[in-house]
Every structure is written in structure tokens, then in C-alpha cells.
Amino acid sequence: MPDIIEPVIGLIGGSGLYDIDGLEEREWRQVETPWGEPSDLLLFGRLAGVRCVFLPRHGRGHPTPPSALNYRANIDAMKRAGVTEIISLSAVGSLNEALPPGHFVIVDQFIDRTFAREKSFFGCGCVAHVSMAHPVCPRLGDALEASAREVGLPVTRGGTYLVMEGPQFSTKAESELYRQWKCDVIGMTNMPEAKLAREAELCYATVAMVTDFDCWHPDHDAVTVDAVVKVLLGNADKAKALVKSVVPALGRPRGPCPAGCDRALDNALITAPEKRDVALLAKLDAVAGRVLGV
Numbered sequence: 001m002p003d004i005i006e007p008v009i010g011l012i013g014g015s016g017l018y019d020i021d022g023l024e025e026r027e028w029r030q031v032e033t034p035w036g037e038p039s040d041l042l043l044f045g046r047l048a049g050v051r052c053v054f055l056p057r058h059g060r061g062h063p064t065p066p067s068a069l070n071y072r073a074n075i076d077a078m079k080r081a082g083v084t085e086i087i088s089l090s091a092v093g094s095l096n097e098a099l100p101p102g103h104f105v106i107v108d109q110f111i112d113r114t115f116a117r118e119k120s121f122f123g124c125g126c127v128a129h130v131s132m133a134h135p136v137c138p139r140l141g142d143a144l145e146a147s148a149r150e151v152g153l154p155v156t157r158g159g160t161y162l163v164m165e166g167p168q169f170s171t172k173a174e175s176e177l178y179r180q181w182k183c184d185v186i187g188m189t190n191m192p193e194a195k196l197a198r199e200a201e202l203c204y205a206t207v208a209m210v211t212d213f214d215c216w217h218p219d220h221d222a223v224t225v226d227a228v229v230k231v232l233l234g235n236a237d238k239a240k241a242l243v244k245s246v247v248p249a250l251g252r253p254r255g256p257c258p259a260g261c262d263r264a265l266d267n268a269l270i271t272a273p274e275k276r277d278v279a280l281l282a283k284l285d286a287v288a289g290r291v292l293g294v
């Protein structure tokens, strides 16, 4: 790992965010991965001189639902594109009265209730167990919080994001259960994305943009896509202002991540070298080349 890193900021745009304003030298480029196709071409460019790579999570025009997203291809493509940190911008429902629609939450924990997705780059022939105790990079969280306050967004630092499989929204009983679990927001996409970013040794943080009160709130109608999209349009402008402020702050040359996100595989591999599968190792070149030497 170099002592001084020139950051390349990865931005994953969720529902309602299919492009990034103000990018200079912009170019949509296909990035091939051994895991299949990412959601779309990747948009390369510069913001205030800082290299950025943007990916619309569901593809432009939103053709792909949460369960069908190729999360491994998306993260691998980011890594291959040279990205060093990822900011996930996501629409969420609120499970907390204090977090109304229009509010931004820099989440710091997740509960993963998804069950129909590929969740790891590793597997038979190369087993790895990374720590997910602290799934979000605090350095990115600090920068996002400072920028959100600077541009005047209603923001809360910290919160737990419940990741459901979808695509249907929750039942009222589920929504109430997640509230009992002290979850703050709910969405369908940030897992396994955050797990895969950790395996790929990429710093990762989520800006959860509240669009609705899900279905638990007695004074609000159950969530609909129409209602979500209405709030999303306002949130998307705020998200773009946040990105404009945070990218220059994160873009300065820096040392290794103080939280160790960029060394997550140092103590994670358990398969003996002679038991490793050569074909899998080849696929891990971008994600784990640093520790596997492939």
C-alpha cells in the first residue's frame, strides 16, 4: 500500500440519482469484471479536480430491482476503476419519528435481513471472514456530516439501517418489529454492498435519504412509489449539493485509512495456500490481489 494515497471517490446513486451534475471530463465507460456485468456503464470524471467514478445502482432508467443487482460486479468494477472510497446515496423509509421525510442519516450500523443475494467474493477454494463490527468508515462519516452541516441539510449522524429483501415494502408487523429492534431506517440495497466493499478493502459510508415513514406511522399513509419519488426529487438536489461539498474535502492526498478499511483482508484469509482454487484466485485479482499476490 502506498504511503500517500490520491483518493478516487466512488459514488453509488440509488433511486432517483442516475447522474452527477458538474462532473468535468465526463465519460461513461464499460468496466469488465469476472463477476458479470455491473448495473450500468460507469461515469468517470472530475469534481473540483478530484477523480470520481459514479454508478447508478439500478442502472439509468431503473431497470434492475434490488434482488437482481449484481453487487459483486458493481463493487469489483469500482475497485478496478481505481476507486478508494465509496459513498452510497440511498432512499430509505423511516422507522423513527425523529427522522421525517427529507431528513438525511449518516448511518453507522446495518441489520442484514436479505436472503437471496450473492454476499461474498470468497467461497470454496478461498475462504475469508472479514470483520463487519463497524461496517461504515468513520473518516467518511466525519466528512459527510461536516459537509451536510455546511450545506444546511437536516442531518443525523448515526443510525441503524435495516436491509430487507423486497421488492415489496414491509408488512406493518415487520415494520413494528424493526422499530422494536431500534432500527432507524429501512431500505433494500445497502447489503451486501457494504459487506462486499469491506471485502474489497474499500472505505464505505451511506447517506440514507428519508423518503417516507414506511407503514408503521399512524398519521401517515403506507408507502407508495409515487410518494417516494415525490420526496426523492427534492432529496436528489440536496444529495447533489452534498456531493459537491464532500468530494473536495475527501479528495486531498491522505495516508492509509485510520480505521483500517483498506487493510480489511490482513487477518481474514483462512484457506491454506496449497488448498486454494486457482480459478477463484484469478477472479479475486482486483478485490484481493494485495494479499493474494495474484
Ligand SMILES: CSC[C@H]1O[C@H](OP(=O)(O)O)[C@H](O)[C@@H]1O
Binding pocket: 013, 014, 015, 057, 058, 066, 089, 090, 091, 092, 187, 188, 189, 190, 225, 228
Ligand atoms: C423506489 S423506493 C424502493 C427502492 O429505493 C431504495 O433504493 P436505493 O437504496 O438504491 O436508493 C430502496 O432500497 C429500494 O430499492
Ligand SMILES: Nc1ncnc2[nH]cnc12
Binding pocket: 091, 092, 093, 094, 164, 169, 170, 186, 187, 188, 211, 212, 213, 214, 215, 223, 228
Ligand atoms: N419504506 C421503505 N422500505 C424499503 N425501502 C425503501 N426505500 C424507500 N422507502 C422505503
